[in-house]
Structure formats: C-alpha cells, structure tokens
Amino acid sequence: MATIKDVAKKANVSVATVSRVINKKGYVNEETRALVENAIHQLNYIPNELARSLFNKHSKLIGVLVPHFDTQFYAELIEGIENAAMKLGYKIMLSNTQDNAKREKDYIHIYSQYNIDGIIVASNAHNVEQLIKSDLPIVTVDHILSENIPSITSNNILGGIIAAQKLISGGARYILELRGPSFLLTVSERSLGFRQVLVQNNIPYISYDTDLLNPSIDVITKIIEDHPQIDAIFATSDFLAIHAQNILQKLGRKVPEEVQIVGFDNIVYTTLVSPTITTIEQPIRRMGELALESLVKLLNEESLGDFHSVLDVKLIERESTK
Amino acid sequence: MATIKDVAKKANVSVATVSRVINKKGYVNEETRALVENAIHQLNYIPNELARSLFNKHSKLIGVLVPHFDTQFYAELIEGIENAAMKLGYKIMLSNTQDNAKREKDYIHIYSQYNIDGIIVASNAHNVEQLIKSDLPIVTVDHILSENIPSITSNNILGGIIAAQKLISGGARYILELRGPSFLLTVSERSLGFRQVLVQNNIPYISYDTDLLNPSIDVITKIIEDHPQIDAIFATSDFLAIHAQNILQKLGRKVPEEVQIVGFDNIVYTTLVSPTITTIEQPIRRMGELALESLVKLLNEESLGDFHSVLDVKLIERESTK
Numbered sequence: 001m002a003t004i005k006d007v008a009k010k011a012n013v014s015v016a017t018v019s020r021v022i023n024k025k026g027y028v029n030e031e032t033r034a035l036v037e038n039a040i041h042q043l044n045y046i047p048n049e050l051a052r053s054l055f056n057k058h059s060k061l062i063g064v065l066v067p068h069f070d071t072q073f074y075a076e077l078i079e080g081i082e083n084a085a086m087k088l089g090y091k092i093m094l095s096n097t098q099d100n101a102k103r104e105k106d107y108i109h110i111y112s113q114y115n116i117d118g119i120i121v122a123s124n125a126h127n128v129e130q131l132i133k134s135d136l137p138i139v140t141v142d143h144i145l146s147e148n149i150p151s152i153t154s155n156n157i158l159g160g161i162i163a164a165q166k167l168i169s170g171g172a173r174y175i176l177e178l179r180g181p182s183f184l185l186t187v188s189e190r191s192l193g194f195r196q197v198l199v200q201n202n203i204p205y206i207s208y209d210t211d212l213l214n215p216s217i218d219v220i221t222k223i224i225e226d227h228p229q230i231d232a233i234f235a236t237s238d239f240l241a242i243h244a245q246n247i248l249q250k251l252g253r254k255v256p257e258e259v260q261i262v263g264f265d266n267i268v269y270t271t272l273v274s275p276t277i278t279t280i281e282q283p284i285r286r287m288g289e290l291a292l293e294s295l296v297k298l299l300n301e302e303s304l305g306d307f308h309s310v311l312d313v314k315l316i317e318r319e320s321t322k
Numbered sequence: 323m324a325t326i327k328d329v330a331k332k333a334n335v336s337v338a339t340v341s342r343v344i345n346k347k348g349y350v351n352e353e354t355r356a357l358v359e360n361a362i363h364q365l366n367y368i369p370n371e372l373a374r375s376l377f378n379k380h381s382k383l384i385g386v387l388v389p390h391f392d393t394q395f396y397a398e399l400i401e402g403i404e405n406a407a408m409k410l411g412y413k414i415m416l417s418n419t420q421d422n423a424k425r426e427k428d429y430i431h432i433y434s435q436y437n438i439d440g441i442i443v444a445s446n447a448h449n450v451e452q453l454i455k456s457d458l459p460i461v462t463v464d465h466i467l468s469e470n471i472p473s474i475t476s477n478n479i480l481g482g483i484i485a486a487q488k489l490i491s492g493g494a495r496y497i498l499e500l501r502g503p504s505f506l507l508t509v510s511e512r513s514l515g516f517r518q519v520l521v522q523n524n525i526p527y528i529s530y531d532t533d534l535l536n537p538s539i540d541v542i543t544k545i546i547e548d549h550p551q552i553d554a555i556f557a558t559s560d561f562l563a564i565h566a567q568n569i570l571q572k573l574g575r576k577v578p579e580e581v582q583i584v585g586f587d588n589i590v591y592t593t594l595v596s597p598t599i600t601t602i603e604q605p606i607r608r609m610g611e612l613a614l615e616s617l618v619k620l621l622n623e624e625s626l627g628d629f630h631s632v633l634d635v636k637l638i639e640r641e642s643t644k
Contacts, residue, residue: 112368272591
C-alpha cells in the first residue's frame with residue numbers, strides 16, 4: 001500500500017506539503033496541490049484516518065453506550081444511529097455495558113484512548129461524573145442524565161396518559177401496571193402519566209416492577225391469580241406486554257374480553273401474536289438518527305434547536321383492547 | 323489532560339524514552355522506567371491508543387460487517403462478539419451494510435483508513451475480492467466466503483434433517499418449505515438436509531423463497547390457500563415460522579392439529595406465541611464469541627484448531643408439532 005512518503009516522492013514535494021493538502025490546513029499553491037492530488041490518485045493512496053485524527057484532533061468515531069443488544073428496541077435504535085452516522089461520515093464504536101458500572105467505566109476510558117469525538121449514551125449511566133469529566137460532547141437517548149446534557153426521548157408521560165385513557169374507555173376498572181424497573185426515567189414518566197389519569201378517574205391499580213429482560217413469570221402469574229378483579233394490564237414495554245398476554249392465556253383468561261392489554265414501543269412482534277397487541281408507538285429509529293445528528297451538531301458547534309428533544313408517540317389500536 | 327510531553331518533563335527524560343516505556347519496545351533501564359511509570363501515574367496520563375497503533379501497527383479495533391440489526395439473531399450474535407472482544411481487550415466497529423454492495427465497499431475502505439486489525443463478516447459479502455485484497459485477517463460467521471477464509475457456522479444440514487424427521491414422525495405428508503433467500507449458504511444447507519430426508523421418505527413438498535425481513539404475507543397466504551393438502555411447514559428462520567403460524571391462524575387452520583410448524587434459531591418469541599413453536603436451536607451467542615476468539619487467534623498467529631468450525635444444533639420440541 002502506498003504511503004505518504006511515496007506520494008511526496010512522486011509529486012516531488014515534502015511529506016509536510018502532502019500532509020497540508022490532505023488535511024486542508026496551511027497554504028499550498030494551486031500547482032503544487034494539483035501535483036499532490038494527482039500523485040494521490042495515481043498511487044491509490046489511502047490517507048490514514050488515525051494519523052489524520054492525531055493531527056486534526058478528531059477521529060470521526062462516535063462511542064455508543066448501550067446496556068444490551070437483546071431487544072428489538074435497541075436493534076432499531078442502533079440501526080437509526082448507524083444509518084445517520086454513515087450519512088454524515090462518522091463511524092460508531094458500539095459498547096455494551098451490560099448495565100454494569102465497571103464495564104461502562106472501562107469503555108469511557110477506552111473512548112479517551114481512541115480520540116473518540118463524542119458519546120451517545122443509550123444506557124442507564126452509572127458513571128455520570130466520569131462521563132462529564134471526560135470533556136467529550138454527549139447526547140443521551142431514551143435517558144436524561146442531566147439538565148445540561150442534550151437528550152432525545154419520546155413523550156413518555158403522554159404515552160402513559162393515552163394508554164390509561166384507552167383502557168378506561170374500554171371499560172377497565174382494576175388495572176395492573178407492569179413496569180420495567182422504575183429507576184429508569186422513561187419508565188417512571190410513563191407511570192406518571194398513566195397514574196395521573198387513573199387517579200382522576202378513581203380507578204384502582206396495583207403496580208409491579210420487574211426486570212426488563214427476564215421478567216419474573218412466576219410472580220406475575222401469582223399476582224394475576226391473586227387479583228381476579230384485574231381487567232386490564234398496562235406494560236411499559238411490548239416485551240412485557242407479550243409476556244403478560246402469554247401468562248393470561250395460560251391461566252385461561254381471554255384477551256381482550258376479560259383482560260385488556262396495552263404495551264409500549266410498537267415492536268413487530270406485537271403484530272405476530274394472537275390477539276395482536278395495542279401499543280404506544282415511539283419513533284425508535286428516528287430517536288437514534290436524531291441522537292447522532294444532534295451530536296454532530298454539537299461537534300460542529302451548530303445550534304441544536306431543542307436542547308431536550310421530545311418526540312411524539314401515538315396509540316396503535318389492535319386486538320388486545322376493546 | 324496530561325500529554326506525553328508532560329510525562330517526559332516530569333520524569334526528566336525524552337519523549338522517545340516515555341514512548342519506549344509505554345510501548346514496551348527498546349531498552350530502558352529499570353530506574354528510568356520506574357521514574358516514567360511514576361510520572362504517568364501522578365499525572366493520570368492516558369496513552370493515546372491511536373498514536374500507539376501507528377507505532378505498533380495494530381489498533382485493537384475489529385470491524386464487524388452485519389447486513390442489518392433488525393432481528394433477534396443479529397442482536398444475540400453481536401452480543402456474543404462484543405462480549406468476547408471486551409474480554410480479550412478488543413473494541414468493535416460495527417458496520418451495517420444493509421445488504422448493499424456500495425455501503426459494504428465504503429466500510430472496507432474505512433477499515434483500511436482506521437488501521438483495523440481484522441474483520442468479522444456476518445453478512446452476505448458482495449465484495450469478496452476487495453475483502454481478500456485488503457490483506458486484513460477475516461473470519462466469517464453464519465456465512466462461508468471461501469475455503470481459505472476461516473468460518474463459524476452451525477450444522478445447518480443436520481438442522482434441516484432433524485426438522486424433516488420431526489415433521490414426518492408427526493404425520494406430515496405434504497410440506498411447505500419457507501426459505502429465506504436460497505442464495506444464502508446457510509439457507510441452502512438447511513434446505514439440502516431437509517429435502518434429503520423428504521426424498522428418502524417419498525414426501526412431496528413445495529418451496530417458496532421469501533425476503534427474510536419483509537416476508538410476502540400475501541403470497542404465502544395464497545400458497546397455503548391454493549394447497550389445502552399442506553400439513554406441515556418448515557421455515558428456515560423463527561421469524562418466518564412465527565409469520566407462518568400467524569397466517570395459518572388467520573385462515574382458521576389449527577396448529578399443530580391441521581398444520582405442524584418447525585422453525586430455526588430458537589429466538590425467545592417462539593416461546594411467547596401460542597402455540598409455542600418447535601425449532602432448531604443454534605448457539606447464536608457462542609457463534610459470535612467463537613468468531614471473535616478465532617480472529618484474535620489469527621492476529622496472534624496461533625493455531626485455529628478447526629479452520630471451519632461447525633457448531634451443534636438441536637431440536638427444541640414445543641407445541642407446534644405433534
């Protein structure tokens with residue numbers, strides 16, 4: 001493979017001149033520039049991005065922190081981020097924290113070592129201080145770390161409100177709220193909107209916090225058995241909603257006749273189970289794209305428009321509600 | 323942030339000496355080494371991995387080419403790859419080709435620019451020549467590019483055989499084979515094993531090739547309507563199998579009483595639809611880990627053991643078969 005020295009030799013100029021042409025920094029007269037560009041072309045020279053990044057202080061690499069890849073939500077979110085990155089000339093370094101503080105810390109350290117330009121935090125950050133201390137531009141998505149860090153979320157409160165209204169208008173009078181862990185801001189916001197409507201309408205509810213990836217089937221089964229008056233379930237993710245429907249069917253309870261269900265996210269599997277599941281759609285792919293686009297704006301010192309972007313959600317009515 | 327110059331100044335040595343200590347190359351006497359390490363520690367200096375990679379000619383970055391992130395299969399595969407990478411001190415640059423030759427080519431070019439150490443190809447490669455010309459070590463997973471490139475696949479032929487045996491032992495006499503596109507080696511291998519058993523048993527079948535991500539529901543529906551004698555379906559992915567079951571239920575055909583179904587992969591949703599779906603399990607996460615581990619062996623010039631690793635598959639019996 002041709003090196004910068006080969007290019008300099010062929011164009012009969014110094015390596016420093018070739019470097020100035022490649023990095024578009026400093027004065028080079030037009031004739032010399034043409035000679036160098038010609039030599040680059042003839043030798044099929046590929047400028048080393050790593051070497052350029054040391055010179056330019058930017059690597060065009062974006063670190064993306066996710067807690068796992070295991071759900072359709074993250075698959076779509078990452079697809080959105082990567083798509084926008086490719087369009088804008090950035091590459092992503094994908095880092096799976098496994099929701100583990102130590103792994104997350106290791107990755108933040110690695111980001112400093114690799115001249116990463118900025119970070120998209122799509123996980124529940126355990127090392128907020130270290131992230132802020134790293135001095136790297138940060139955008140959070142589906143999470144809000146601090147008032148001072150731009151974020152992309154969907155309108156989770158409204159999502160909770162819409163879900164409650166739909167269940168109540170279908171006749172729900174005693175509701176089970178199944179939540180991913182409530183320490184997640186998105187989950188607590190959905191819950192907030194949901195409960196607000198329930199309180200206004202004097203509808204009693206019980207709430208159970210469970211693991212997002214490995215919900216406790218036995219406990220949920222027991223709750224439903226112990227509370228035969230439950231006539232509706234709001235799950236803060238479709239994965240939980242699909243599990244809930246499955247449990248109800250095993251218990252011989254009919255959906256939606258005896259128990260209605262509303263989920264959250266609108267993943268494809270809500271259309272593939274029977275009955276299909278009513279859900280609150282978030283624009284997951286768009287959230288990923290917008291996170292990357294916002295980060296690039298920060299890097300280019302452009303104005304962000306909304307510092308905290310809140311994207312619209314909407315009700316998708318299917319067979320699991322009346 | 324402290325630079326290498328700050329370290330050199332504090333330790334009262336040259337920058338070249340600090341560089342020799344960091345990169346563990348060339349002679350440095352013990353006393354000097356201790357002085358430098360002490361300075362590094364006190365200044366909390368983080369050696370720049372990019373600069374080191376130019377010196378050492380390796381970046382500890384692995385490129386991973388995937389065709390999309392949209393299925394549970396890739397979510398689990400990437401999880402396996404990333405997990406092993408973290409353990410072995412590598413980072414991954416994840417690249418979504420969208421099964422597009424131009425995007426793939428762009429990524430291979432980017433890999434050269436970033437001193438990538440090696441590539442894991444988990445997509446249907448359109449630029450095989452360019453990949454080979456790049457001189458980067460390659461391991462393919464769920465794909466075989468060439469005899470000369472190490473690969474990790476599961477025993478797809480055996481998977482097809484087991485699926486056929488299961489359907490036949492449940493009484494299948496006329497089978498629909500739903501395939502992801504047959505130009506994929508994995509798909510054609512599954513089909514090969516499957517048909518072998520059918521031919522031996524004189525069982526007629528029809529076969530339909532469909533898109534993996536967006537199967538043509540209308541066409542599949544029509545095929546099932548036009549062939550009422552179909553009493554079993556083998557789908558080369560669980561996503562297709564779940565779609566097939568959904569179509570059958572819409573047509574009022576009972577699973578497994580009237581039509582049995584076997585899928586492939588063992589994704590979690592096969593346990594969440596009703597009836598649950600019998601499938602051929604591949605060790606997806608392990609395939610990802612092994613791909614990364616094998617690539618690192620190539621980088622360290624260690625022996626691979628099996629050049630083409632073929633991992634075991636097994637039948638997971640559920641409610642969609644008799």
